[in-house]
Amino acid sequence: MGNTDKFEMIANSYDTSERIQIAKVSSDAIGEYLVDAKSKNAIDFGSGTGLVGMDLLNNFNYILFLDASQNMINQVQKKISDSNIRSAATLCFDFEKDSLSDLHADYIFMAQVLLHIKDVELVLLRLYEVLNEGGHLLIVDFNKNEQIASDVVHNGFEQIELADIMAKIGYRNIQSKTFYTGSKIFMGHDASMFILDSQK
Template identity: 25%
Template sequence: MSHFDEKAASWDDKPHRVAMGRAIACAVAFHLDSARRPRLMDYGCGTGLCSLSLAERCAIVWGVDSSTGMLAQFEAKARAAGFDHVFARQHDLTVTPLNDLEPDVILCAMTLHHVRDVEILLKRFYEMLSPGGLVAIADLDQEDGSFHQDTRGVYHHGFRRKWMREQLCAAGFARVNFETVYEIEKTTATGTLRRFPVFLATARAPR
């Protein structure tokens, strides 16, 4: 059992996680095409704090995660909301692609710092997206390692936006933009109250 499986049942108990999920979802919604309902894949979906807030605007939502515990929470929340177009998939895209999905939008929120090989994941996103599709990545700005007291599965202490732009362009994406969508206020291990900015990077696959 992974530590995410262990934490899944109580994941939504922290108000800042719920607030951040809503803030990210609101920012992503601004970039959605109002003329049609997209197919959305939420990679590293967790309990669905972001994507389930967008489900009513989507034709289909795939929540993809490697944690069975998180996916169980995701499915339970989707059923409770009455969504019949929301589906859970257990998968690790850095190991093998998902060739049976072609999303119009890929959302990846607070997941990338848990991914060892960011470059291959971005390439998989690019290969999956429909022409003109949107990728939306929310994560921490680069920090000094103070954010995570439990560092299991943490491979990056946030990201420099310049580096993230370069990786998205190298994967094939264009029209890369950044905005700050949230700030997490957190007491670090040294007892210092810190604010950690969260960016949203959006980019498009060519048509």
């Protein structure tokens, strides 16, 4: 996945108070979209150190923390074993390089992950294949921000354009809204975040 090398280096010091706060805002937003999820299995896609997924553990039957950075996964693994969590597992895998035909989930959620992915459409297609029929993909990310110029991340997304890409793949019941605005939360700039819910 994009920027994996960078994440490998910062894994040990990733959980800053700012990131923990943004993760809490994101997990709260995701939680509002869950329906009868207690019996469902989920994937925290691009989980990082698991900040969002750990907040949502009690909402699901089981969560798989998936990230392309082994060091990030090691951090999640430590949290799982330190807290003796039985309803979670980890997997280091890069969906930009390959697909997993034997992986399935009722919910996939990703928070501030899509902006690191070069081929957005390819990854969204591969995640569509992982979703069970009727399953949900929930995306939390930044709205497009023209002040940000970067060759390593997207400068956010237009909600309508993203929904169009997803509809072409086959996602349905797509709905999105801006739910949070914060100071200097996106590469030193003020920015707003959206949540998008979609279904297979």
